[in-house]
Amino acid sequence: MEAVARKPNNKQEQLSLMADPAPAPSSETSRRKPPVGDRPAKRAAKTARGKGRDLQLPVLGPTEMAGRGKHEQSRGAGESGGAVERQSGGPDKRASSAPDSCPDPSPPEAPPSGTENQEPKTRNSPSPSRRASAESMASKQRDISVAEFFTKNRHLLGFDNPAKALLTTVKEAVDNALDACEEAGILPDIDVAIRQCNGDERFRVSVRDNGPGIVKAQIPKIFGKLLYGSKFHSFKQARGQQGIGISAAGMYGQLTTGRPMVVVSRTGKGKPAFRLLVRIDAQKNQPEVLGEEQLEWDVDHGTSVDIELVATYRRGTRSVEEYLQQVAIANPHARIAYHPPAGQGDDVAWERVSEELPPEPREMKPHPYGVELGMLLKMLLSTKSRTLRAALVQDFSRVSTRVADEICAVAGVKPELRANRMQPEEVEAVHKAMQAVKLLAPPTSCVVPIGEELMRRGMESRFKGEFFTSSTRPPSVYRGNPFVVEVGLAYGGDIPADEPADVMRFANRVPLQYQKGACAVTEAVTDVAWRNYGLQQPRGSLPIAPMVLAVHVASVWVPFTSESKEAVAHYPEILRELKLALQECGRRVAIFLSARRRAIDAGKKSAYIKKYIPHISGALREILGYGDAKEKETVECLEYVLERSRLEGMKSVEDEIASTVDPEAEAAADDAGTEATDA
Amino acid sequence: MPDSSMVKAIRKVAGMIHEKILARRKPNLKFPLRSLQNVRYRPQIGFFELLGKMKERTLTVGTVKTFAQTLRMMSLSKNLVETDDIATKREAYYVSKNWGEARFDEQPESDQVMEDIEALFRVNREQIGFIPEEKGGEVAGKLTVIDKDRDTGKTLKIDCTKFGSGAYSIPISVEDLGFQTDAKFILAIETAGMFQRLVKHNYWKQASCVLVSMGGVPTRACRRFVRRLSDEKKIPVYVFVDCDPYGIANIYRTLKVGSGNAAHVNEFFCVPKATFLGITPQDIIDYKLPTHPLKDVDVKRAADAVKNDPFIQHHKAWQGAFEKLVKMGVRAEQQALAKHGLNYVIDEYLPQKLAHPERFLP
Structure with a gap:
């Protein structure tokens, strides 16, 4: 930064x-x-x-x-x-x-599309007369400027069309709000409102949180300067990473409506609240404060940001409402309220499921396996250590002095080199050596999953299903980055039965809305053989079932396929963990389904039993030759015995259903080394 | 077992069930498990002996239908025994159509229940009034069967040499038959075709023997007939079947030591003294017999016999024979001998083989 x-x-x-x-x-x-x-x-x-x-x-x-x-x-x-x-x-x-x-x-120099295509031809052909001089x-x-870069590459940041722009703006503001609350140890209480302004396509997005607030001097930089933030340089699990999001949203608003962002913030009781109008100077990437006032605010501490933008309001899939619902699932400790524009539905609030904040993710030094050359260069240039050896030991995880020397030996450079004066080829050799040397896997304690129980309770509170389960995998590592995969599953009830299962994707608790097809999560869900668990699944497709899956990938660094952070990249390690978690949930669905089937059968059996009782007593009477009174008694006793057997059967089925969602029973089953698959 | 004792046994079991019901407890029935897993080959006594494995049928929601059917079947059986009547398996199946909801939908279901009851009382199904459909097999040659006229009770002597090109049919119950014979051996033949050829040419006269056509896996009556005849008259039994896993592991083995399914009655329905004349895998080579390739089912059956059949497992000679057969990958039928001339079997093959009964496979 x-x-x-x-x-x-x-x-x-x-x-x-x-x-x-x-x-x-x-x-x-x-x-x-x-x-x-x-x-x-x-x-x-x-x-x-x-x-x-x-x-x-x-x-x-x-x-x-x-x-x-x-x-x-x-x-x-x-x-x-x-x-x-x-x-x-x-x-x-x-x-x-x-x-x-x-x-x-x-x-004006920009060529028409036609000439652009011809260009490659001229590239190799010698035509010096057409070449420009160094001076020209x-x-x-x-x-x-960064800002100009943004205006031309807005699609990279999720502003490619008006519908997406609205969602992205909400997303960036909500991400910031949640991160701020969590960092300050406050249970997030977030209020999102969208109002339609004059004109069909103009909306005003307001997102207010109860976070720690922002000191007045910082407000312009945070909102009015791209790439200003605290997260990019830390190796720590967080929603945002680059410090682009909210200022990009502001810039989009500014570009489409000419209106500045309105930021209100207060850092605590007894402190004044300020309202600032912030504009971004797109050339200089510098904030401009257009107006500033102190005001009465009924919020003790927190921040509110208003952005006016040209957008399209959508309902249903990929709507703001659906997005916020998913945020609520992935953040069971947050309360989220939503006020849609007039005439676009009722106000909604997702109450918090948990009163406990997730543990704060620990910051981690980069692991050598995950570091790219560019990053290594930057780290060496800015290191506080003098020598290469010291820099390696100080700035990376799992590198001891011995390991550092080994890396240097493999790279053929002296560990005593001044770290910030190394030649590029030396750095490259060190980078290569880092991948070649055997290292301990990075510490996994810095990844904080939602957790099995909260994941399940989150699903339970958001869906009217019959069966809920979840699975959180133990931490694993890809390219030196620790990650955790978890899956929540809701089945049956009001969830539509004849459609492909709904797959919600999350990366560090942020819902992913676009590029479903390019995402490793989708691939993993399609790759799992759901038929084994009694669900329909056309070849190479999502299963057809009344099922919602919430798939969360948490990592110090979630690998995305593109800058807009919409799809998780296909690392084999990640795919493997995804499949294992999905399969675990699938097995439990299978148990639930077979248990439910038997429960239904047992219910039917009451009538069924009655059909055969006369034959049992009748046959016994033929053999033993007893009288009517005895026959009557026999029938009564048979009814008693069989009804009890039916109830026992139902109970064992219920126990089984209960045990599929009882973590202790499951742990016990795991301990015994038996997988409770098909019972 | 005299009939009255059979009725007593049925009443005893029914009484126990009834008592349990009146005590409001789940009644149960225990049957010996009828499969190869529950038998042991005892060379000393010469047949598959039942082991102790039991299957239990407790009255629960899941078993209520079968339980009702079992009791209905027991009641039918008691009725048959009391009235000295019989019902074929098929008839018993039709009788069940009168049981409303407890009726059988297919005959195999009723056969199963019947065999369960048979095993429960450790008796032969004829003793509980049920008889099979199938023919018992055919007999021709130097034998006189002594039977009784059903109406007059007078002794009937049936001379099996006097059937011309036909044969005597083994009845379903052979317990009361008597025998007169001076035959030197009994030849049990798999196929009706080979039997016909030997009968046509009066082979029994030439070889002084009794010919029995088994028609595939021998029925219980056929096994019992051969067993009684060979025991009473002390004559050896030679078996002449196709050279394939079915001929050996199913036909010959069932005749000799019984089956897994009827393990509870093997004691009576087996011919421990039988030996295997042919066709052996070695015969295929020695007689240059035309062959067919072994089918997948044959290979599977051979592997299964070597792995799971206690009789084959006991005899190294048989394991070797199976190994050889699978290695050659072929099978040969009895009729393959016709390659050398239609009567080669009578003129050459059988005499050559019978000259060395000590070489027969066990």
Whole structure:
């Protein structure tokens, strides 16, 4: 965060460091391209990211290429943050390149789509006459501010269409509210209101929380500056990561309606409440305070933010209401109230299920297996330690002095090197060595799941089902990042029976709404053989059943497939854990279903028994030859004996149902090493 | 078991059930488990002996129908014994149609219940008034069967040499038959076709024997007939069947030591002295017999016999034979001998084999 703005020197060094490993041809080709145009940028979003990257190179600089070259594409969140951030450091490096030039959203140089397609052909053909001189190119090269980057890449942040923009705005504000409350140890009480303003497509989103409030001086930066936040640099399980969300929402509002954000905050009783009108200077990525006043507020402490934006209000799937309901499921300790626009339904409130805050996630140092080259470079540059050895030991988890020396030995560098003066190739060697050296798995205590019981109770309070269960897996690790998978399941009752099961996806308690098909969670649900558990499942599809699944992936760093954080990436370790948790819940559904079937059978049997009693007593009478009185007595006794047997049967079925949701009984079964599958 | 004692036994069981009901407790019936898992091969006595495994039928919601049917069947049986009547298994099934809700839907269900009762009392089903449908098998050759005229009670002597190209049919109950014979052995034959050929050519005259056609797995009557004849007249029994797992493990083994399903009556329905004349796997090689490949079911049956059949497990010779058969992957029928001429079996094969009964498989 601050490091970005306040350490220009470091940044400069970093950029110069990284210029080398960048593949020369691609930066060259990209330079020949005109600066980012609206059209290519949009197209890039729709298609491969590679294209987008290529086109953005002039502004993003080669750093990005280096950062991505060898490593996972999927840690989108981190990359985009990193990329944008580096870019913000750009002015230092490109000080010469017309810092005063005002970026035009649609530069005249932008070629029509037709010529764009022809370009690759000219790339390889020698046509020096068409080449621009370094000077003419320099005139086109210029800094692009973060805010401007946003306006052109709003889809990356979840603002691609008006319906999604509304949801994203609510999501960012709610995420911030929840994180703030939890950090301060306050049970969240969140109030979301959406009002329609003059005009069909203008809405005002207000989100108010009972959090600790924000000191007045910080308000403009938090809301009016992108990439300002506390979470990006911490290795800790949290909803937000990059410090983009809420200011991006504000910027979207500002771009579509021209209205500033209205922020009200109060830090405690006896302290004044302030209202600020905050605008973002899109060029400088700096907040502008348009107005400020002290006011009476009936809230002891908390923050409220109002954003006016052009949006489309939707009901049903992917609606704000559905989103908030899911937030409530994943945050059983929060109370959430929702006031939809007039004529769009009634006010709703999801009361809290638990009066206890989840334990605060512990911060963790990065584990070497999960660190990307870009991150390593940055860490080494900004380390407080002098030597490489000390930096490795101090800044990473599971690295002892011995391990640090081993890493250095494998990398062929001296552990005594000054950490912040290393050559890029040395850093790269260290990075490689880190992956090669055997290390302990990272500590898992820093991941905090919702927990089996709360997960189940959350489902119980939100759905009218007949059967609820949940499963929280023990922590596991992917690429050096600890994670926990958990699944909550509701079955039967009011849940529609003839439709595919509803799969709610959560990452660090945040509901994921879009890109279902690209998500590892969806893949895992489809891969599980639900037929084994007595459910219908067309080949390669979701099961068809009156079932709702809530699938939560909690991690210090949830891997997303893209920057907009909409789909969890397909790491084999994560898929495996997902399937195990789903299968566990599936087995319990199977037990429930078979028990329920038998309970129904037992009910039917009352009449059934009566059919055969006369035959038993009749046959005995034929053999033994007793009289009518004795026969009557025999029938009575038979009825008694069989009815008791029926009740015993029902009871054993009920016990079985009870035991499927009784964690102690389950634990006992686990201890015995028996899986309570088919009884 | 005299009939009156059978009735007593049924009344005793019914009485126990009734007492339990009146005491408001769940009545139960215990049956010996009827399967190969519950038998042991006793070479000294020569047949499958029942082990102690029991299955229990307690009156509960789940078993109420079967329980009612079992009691109904016991009542029918008592009736049959008292009136000295009989019912075939099929007839018993039709009688159940009169039991309303407790009727049987298919005959196999009624057969099961009948066999349960049979095993419960450890008797042969004829003793509780039920008789099978199937024919008992056919006999031709040097034997006179002594039977009684049902009406007059006069002794009837049935000369089995005088059936021409036909044969004497073994009755369902053979307990009261007597025998006169000077035959040297009994030849038990699997197929009616081979039996016909031997009868047609009066092979029994030439070899001085009794020919028995089993027609597949021998019925209880057939087994009992052969057993009594060989015991009383002290003549050996040679078995002549197809060379395949079914001929050996099902037909021959059932004749010799009984079956798992009727383990409670094996003592009477087995012929421990029987030996295996052919066709052996070695015969396929020695006589260059035309073969068919073993089917999957054959291979499975062979594996099952080696693994689960206590009789096969007891005899190394049989394990070796099965191994050989599976290794060759072929089977040969009795009629395959016709390759060398239709009467090769009479002129060459049987005489050659009978010259060395000591070489027969156990």
